[in-house]
Amino acid sequence: MDLKSLSFEELQEEFAILGEPKFRVSQVYDWMHKKCVSDIDEMTNLSKALREKLKEKYEFTSLRMARMQESEIDGTRKFLFELSDGNFIESVWMKYHHGNSVCISSQVGCRMGCKFCASTLDGLERNLLPGEMLDQIYRISQITGERVSNIVVMGSGEPMDNYDNVLKFLKIISDERGLCISQRNITVSTCGIVPGIRKLAEEKLQITLAISLHAPTDEKRKALMPIANSYSLAEVMDACRFYFDKTGRRISFEYALVKGVNDREEEVAELTSLLKGMNCHINLIPVNPIKERDYRSTDRTNVLNFQNKLEKNGINVTIRREMGRDIDGACGQLRRRHMEEV
Ligand code: SAH
Numbered sequence: 001m002d003l004k005s006l007s008f009e010e011l012q013e014e015f016a017i018l019g020e021p022k023f024r025v026s027q028v029y030d031w032m033h034k035k036c037v038s039d040i041d042e043m044t045n046l047s048k049a050l051r052e053k054l055k056e057k058y059e060f061t062s063l064r065m066a067r068m069q070e071s072e073i074d075g076t077r078k079f080l081f082e083l084s085d086g087n088f089i090e091s092v093w094m095k096y097h098h099g100n101s102v103c104i105s106s107q108v109g110c111r112m113g114c115k116f117c118a119s120t121l122d123g124l125e126r127n128l129l130p131g132e133m134l135d136q137i138y139r140i141s142q143i144t145g146e147r148v149s150n151i152v153v154m155g156s157g158e159p160m161d162n163y164d165n166v167l168k169f170l171k172i173i174s175d176e177r178g179l180c181i182s183q184r185n186i187t188v189s190t191c192g193i194v195p196g197i198r199k200l201a202e203e204k205l206q207i208t209l210a211i212s213l214h215a216p217t218d219e220k221r222k223a224l225m226p227i228a229n230s231y232s233l234a235e236v237m238d239a240c241r242f243y244f245d246k247t248g249r250r251i252s253f254e255y256a257l258v259k260g261v262n263d264r265e266e267e268v269a270e271l272t273s274l275l276k277g278m279n280c281h282i283n284l285i286p287v288n289p290i291k292e293r294d295y296r297s298t299d300r301t302n303v304l305n306f307q308n309k310l311e312k313n314g315i316n317v318t319i320r321r322e323m324g325r326d327i328d329g330a331c332g333q334l335r336r337r338h339m340e341e342v
Contacts, residue, residue, distance in 0.1 A: 003040075003058040004032050004131030007168060008177060018053065026177070028054075033178030036138035038062040059084070061131035063139050067338065069327040076324035078334050079140060083108070083132060087125055090334045091136040091155060094323050099149030099185075104136045106166055107157025112191050113226040114212070116256060118290045118333045119156035127162040133169040137179070151181060154189040154210070156335065160196030170205060183207045189254065194231045197239040201246040209243055210252040211236065213282070215262050216270035224262070233274065244279055251280045254320075256287040257298035263306055272313040281316040288322075290333065 006014065008029055015025050024046070031043040040051050040060050054060075063081035066088060070077045077093040092103040108125035110117070133153075141148045151173065153159050159166040166188070174183045183206035190196060191212045200209065215221035221228035240251045253275070257263045275282065284307060286297040298306070307317045327334070 001058050002061050002129050002131045003028075003054065004061045004134060005129045005165075005168065007172060008175065018057075020050065024050070029177055033134070033138075033172060033175065036142055036179075038135075038139070038142075061129065061135050063089075063132065063135045065139060065143065067334070068143075069334065071324045071327045073326055074323050076327065077144070078324060078327045079136075079143075080334050080338055081136060081139065088335050088338060089128065089132070089136070089156065091140060092324060093140050093144060093148075096150075100144070100146050101150035101152060102137050102140055102148050103152045103155050104133055105155035105157050106133060106153055106159045106162050110157050111161065112158050114191060114214075115224050116258065116287050116290065116293060116295045118292065118336050121292055121336065122339075124157075124161075127165055128157065130165050130168040130172060133165070134172060137173065141179075148179070148181065150185045150187075152187045152189065152210075154187065158191055158193065159188050160190045160193035160200075163196055163199065167200075167203065170207060174205075187252065191225055191227045192231055192236045193227065194235050194239045197236075197243055201239075201243040204247055206247065206249065208249055208252055209240075210254055210283070211240060213253040213255050216267050216274050220262060220267075224258075237274070237278075240280070241278070251278075253280060253282045254285060255282055256285045257303055257306065258287045259296040259298050259302075261295070263298040263302060265309075268306060268309045268313070271310060272315060275315055276313070281318065282310065283318050283320050285320040286322065288333075 011029055012025050027045060028043065031037050037043060040054050043051060065079055066082045067080035068077055075095050079091045081089050083089065087108045089105040089108055091105060094101045105128065107127050109122055110120040111124035113120050137148055172178055173181050187208040187210050189210040189212060214224050218228060218233050221233065244251060284303060286303055287295055289295055289297060303319060307319055310317045
């Protein structure tokens, strides 16, 4: 059992069984989630005996930084972390004027099979524990020495395929007894697993839900994303409306522009009829080409054209600022390169 993956309430239960007084729970939780220590021995107001007992009884997630790459263009940093079982995951730190943002992974690898994505090429290795998601943020804030104000669960993995651990992560990271990152500053991105979206809606969190859309019709979506064979766009859109009704949070759609595949006049029209009248926003991302696949990204002028046309049709559009292109910025690229080299 990983100590860092326990909620405050679970920690209370554990300490009750251990026969430890209640105030110890707050102390240990504070060391883990506010002071972000990487070792139980750093919890200096605990007795040596208690520290030994904790070390004996529990795992204590602490990621080891295996590699870091810093972009010369925009200062974005990509981290490769090693997990205790020898697996590797990657996380990205981005500096924006509104604060620092961390993009975390939710699984080792991924089994969703999206055609343009490097994370999924070798399939799913395993789910990440809540502590392993938290520690990506804890280690990065310690290494950079800066406060993290925004989190995006947009690294490798499909969060809805690791639902319980992701939910626990979201609760601990936004807990006022921990780093207390506002739920409004957290985005979870899914490829469109409908039951997961509906379940999350019922939690009534204030996080932003992002949907990887990438194509405006079922047929075109199936060509890029196998998940479209399981859930139709009609079902996804219904679940999105349900999410909005339950939480009042506007949905964000991600759309990776692939040259000649989903960036034409006809997709503008199809997207417009799909999204018209919905309280949402679409984020255009020129696809970041991976060497294993022959997808090319839309030229800058066409990206702007695509945006203009959608805007004329009354859709809210932004273009994702591309960051870290020079450091294998896209999902799964760094981990993959690392695995190839060793
Ligand atoms: N599994 C989740 C979250 C991880 S991916 C999801 O599918 O939403 C985060 C976003 O990056 C997704 O929208 C994904 O489709 C996109 N993405 C993956 N590889 C990409 C690439 N090479 N170029 C541009 N976007 C990419």
